[in-house]
Amino acid sequence: MISRQSLIVAKWEFLRFFKWKQQLVSYLLMLAIMAAVALWSFFTDESRQQYRIAVPVGFSIENTEQFQFQRPSISLDAQLAQMQTDDSWHAVLTEQDGNIRINTLTGKKWLAQLEQLLQQHYRAVAAQKMGLNAEQLAQLEQPVSIDLHYLDQSYKGSERPEKMIALGALILLFIGLSTAFGQVLMSITGEKQQRVTEQLYAILTPQQWMDGKVLGHSFSALKAMLTSGLVMLLSFAVVSLFAKNRLDLSWLDIGVVLWLIPFALLGVVLCASFMGAIAASIDDPNNSGKSAVMMITWLPMVFTYLVIDSPAGWGMTLLSFLPLTSFAAMPVKMAMVEVAWWQPLLSLLLLLGAVWWMRRVAGRVFLRGMQMYGKEPGWAEIVRWALSNKAD
Amino acid sequence: MQLIVTAINKAYASVQAVKQVSFQINSGEIFALLGPNGAGKSSIIRMLVGMTRPDSGSIMISYQDQHYDHVPRRLLGYLPEDRGLYPDKSIEKNLLYLAQLHGLTKAQALTEMDGWLQVFELTERRHDELKQLSKGNQQKVQLIAAVLHQPALVILDEPFSGLDPINQEKVVEFLRQLKARGMTVILSAHQMAMVEKLADHMLLMAHGQVVLAGTLEHIRAQGQSQRQMKVGFAAAVSMEQLQQLSGIASAEALSGHYWLLTLADTVTVALCLQQLLQLAELTQVEMQTADLHQLYLAAMAKHQPGGAV
Numbered sequence: 001m002i003s004r005q006s007l008i009v010a011k012w013e014f015l016r017f018f019k020w021k022q023q024l025v026s027y028l029l030m031l032a033i034m035a036a037v038a039l040w041s042f043f044t045d046e047s048r049q050q051y052r053i054a055v056p057v058g059f060s061i062e063n064t065e066q067f068q069f070q071r072p073s074i075s076l077d078a079q080l081a082q083m084q085t086d087d088s089w090h091a092v093l094t095e096q097d098g099n100i101r102i103n104t105l106t107g108k109k110w111l112a113q114l115e116q117l118l119q120q121h122y123r124a125v126a127a128q129k130m131g132l133n134a135e136q137l138a139q140l141e142q143p144v145s146i147d148l149h150y151l152d153q154s155y156k157g158s159e160r161p162e163k164m165i166a167l168g169a170l171i172l173l174f175i176g177l178s179t180a181f182g183q184v185l186m187s188i189t190g191e192k193q194q195r196v197t198e199q200l201y202a203i204l205t206p207q208q209w210m211d212g213k214v215l216g217h218s219f220s221a222l223k224a225m226l227t228s229g230l231v232m233l234l235s236f237a238v239v240s241l242f243a244k245n246r247l248d249l250s251w252l253d254i255g256v257v258l259w260l261i262p263f264a265l266l267g268v269v270l271c272a273s274f275m276g277a278i279a280a281s282i283d284d285p286n287n288s289g290k291s292a293v294m295m296i297t298w299l300p301m302v303f304t305y306l307v308i309d310s311p312a313g314w315g316m317t318l319l320s321f322l323p324l325t326s327f328a329a330m331p332v333k334m335a336m337v338e339v340a341w342w343q344p345l346l347s348l349l350l351l352l353g354a355v356w357w358m359r360r361v362a363g364r365v366f367l368r369g370m371q372m373y374g375k376e377p378g379w380a381e382i383v384r385w386a387l388s389n390k391a392d
Numbered sequence: 393m394q395l396i397v398t399a400i401n402k403a404y405a406s407v408q409a410v411k412q413v414s415f416q417i418n419s420g421e422i423f424a425l426l427g428p429n430g431a432g433k434s435s436i437i438r439m440l441v442g443m444t445r446p447d448s449g450s451i452m453i454s455y456q457d458q459h460y461d462h463v464p465r466r467l468l469g470y471l472p473e474d475r476g477l478y479p480d481k482s483i484e485k486n487l488l489y490l491a492q493l494h495g496l497t498k499a500q501a502l503t504e505m506d507g508w509l510q511v512f513e514l515t516e517r518r519h520d521e522l523k524q525l526s527k528g529n530q531q532k533v534q535l536i537a538a539v540l541h542q543p544a545l546v547i548l549d550e551p552f553s554g555l556d557p558i559n560q561e562k563v564v565e566f567l568r569q570l571k572a573r574g575m576t577v578i579l580s581a582h583q584m585a586m587v588e589k590l591a592d593h594m595l596l597m598a599h600g601q602v603v604l605a606g607t608l609e610h611i612r613a614q615g616q617s618q619r620q621m622k623v624g625f626a627a628a629v630s631m632e633q634l635q636q637l638s639g640i641a642s643a644e645a646l647s648g649h650y651w652l653l654t655l656a657d658t659v660t661v662a663l664c665l666q667q668l669l670q671l672a673e674l675t676q677v678e679m680q681t682a683d684l685h686q687l688y689l690a691a692m693a694k695h696q697p698g699g700a701v
Contacts, residue, residue: 005493008489008492008493009493012489016478016481194476194477194478194479195472195474195475195476196476196477196478198443198470198472198474198475199470199471199472199475199476199477199490199534199537199538200493201441201442201443202441202442202465202468202469202470202472203465203490203493203494204465204493205465370443371443371444
């Protein structure tokens with residue numbers, strides 16, 4: 001059971017880093033940046049401008065909205081000189097011994113579009129020489145459609161929108177754990193440096209203290225995941241409304257989202273406990289290399305991502321039951337394939353056990369670390385404390 | 393409340409920090425732990441708080457007919473030597489947080505807080521962030537944090553350190569108020585003048601061991617080996633005349649006709665006075681008693697390497 005004191009610590013820690021005004025400003029700033037990027041992209045879009053291209057005699061191609069092809073009556077040298085002195089030409093096309101060259105002043109984005117247009121033109125010319133008509137050429141250029149058919153009925157398909165949920169879940173977990181990483185490190189080592197720890201020890205047990213810290217920062221991480229998820233959803237909604245004139249959220253599998261919540265909650269608590277144990281063993285964060293070890297908590301997402309295209313494979317199955325990785329792997333697997341009802345339940349139970357053990361480890365490391373007075377414990381000592389069953 | 397510490401020992405690696413230390417503290421007393429840095433005071437305090445356990449010996453506490461082999465957290469108020477609070481939070485938020493952790497409701501905490509903030513003249517600054525306060529004022533907030541929940545036992549490690557003389561006096565007054573409220577106080581300090589004013593009992597330590605213990609009078613009796621007397625003569629008296637007296641071990645000339653005399657071990661004060669009256673009429677006689685600072689220095693000198701133990 002979580003004690004009343006742990007809940008007070010949790011509330012304190014959560015509110016310590018919950019600066020809603022700053023957060024609101026940062027979201028507004030993010031929206032402003034996105035708007036600025038969109039505006040910049042609109043005004044610098046070269047595809048909406050028109051370019052004059054000088055072509056050699058005998059070259060015949062239809063003008064497009066973007067490109068105007070003209071055959072100037074002056075020599076090639078004069079054309080190149082003109083291009084350098086005024087903007088009569090944006091590019092000068094030459095053909096020599098079957099080689100085509102685009103002469104232009106400098107690299108521009110629209111050159112790729114011109115190149116694509118020319119490729120199409122020369123393919124058509126070649127087809128004509130081979131006696132193919134336009135229909136036959138179009139047929140040749142049409143990609144072959146290959147339909148994948150899966151006999152495993154539980155597999156929902158990798159191209160289906162469910163993969164979006166799976167990837168979204170991984171991204172959100174990453175955001176949550178990054179939030180927890182910063183806060184746990186700052187909170188625990190900061191408290192040690194501000195010398196609050198010894199005073200708190202006289203009020204509550206190391207376990208109560210650690211439980212409160214872990215809970216508080218886990219709530220912060222979940223809040224970050226929730227707000228990021230809402231921002232992602234909002235962005236998707238806005239883009240959909242602009243692009244398709246309608247909002248389609250049919251891909252959002254509420255069942256999977258509901259399962260994601262307990263896995264995310266326990267996963268974040270597990271990782272925050274691990275981070276708490278490491279942070280509690282750090283005496284001076286400026287001179288300790290231990291903080292990097294806290295990033296191990298990102299590995300479950302990396303491992304899961306590596307097997308995301310084989311959701312029914314042994315790799316994903318192993319990860320989805322292993323308590324240290326299941327919080328990331330099981331929701332992803334559930335988004336991609338149908339799983340038996342007992343699988344997420346068993347996975348959750350194992351995860352719960354791991355969470356219980358890890359929080360005890362964190363409490364023990366904090367207590368023993370504090371008793372060392374300025375001396376940072378080594379890895380061997382931390383492992384010994386983690387494995388000991390000695391009561392606090 | 394009664395605290396009985398019996399023959400506790402504590403070693404860190406190869407260093408014996410505390411050796412066979414015993415003492416007893418009764419309800420409502422102010423008990424001072426004295427000694428130079430490294431004497432073992434903080435080690436004892438950490439064992440009392442429960443952060444470490446004695447390697448041997450026992451710590452027993454009785455409170456309201458209950459007996460414990462450690463000091464329960466709910467009875468304890470603690471000001472650590474290494475102290476600090478949350479600098480980016482206000483005085484009120486810091487104190488409310490700690491008070492609520494101690495089990496007080498918000499209303500109770502605010503009532504208690506108001507009283508103590510008034511004592512330390514911090515009422516106007518209650519919404520200031522801690523980092524905006526002077527070191528002395530931060531120390532006062534720490535002291536309030538240690539007693540806000542009215543603990544039965546208050547342990548203060550170096551409560552006077554970092555304070556100017558005026559604020560040191562305020563802390564003395566604060567400690568008197570704690571005593572008046574029935575709290576038992578254990579403090580460690582180097583400021584002998586402050587301790588002398590306050591402590592009912594004290595323990596002088598060196599190298600982890602008890603050097604002197606008891607009330608100030610008791611310590612004075614144990615620690616003061618020489619009796620000194622300040623005398624004033626009506627007429628001039630020479631050093632030679634004084635050295636010829638059997639009752640005087642040594643003499644030191646002060647201003648005018650005044651002398652500081654150290655009495656010989658075997659002679660009584662009355663006999664000494666008789667001898668002095670033979671030299672000249674006495675205008676002033678004042679027995680000199682060593683203050684705690686002198687007793688402390690004398691005791692420490694004895695326990696330095698090479699000193700007599």
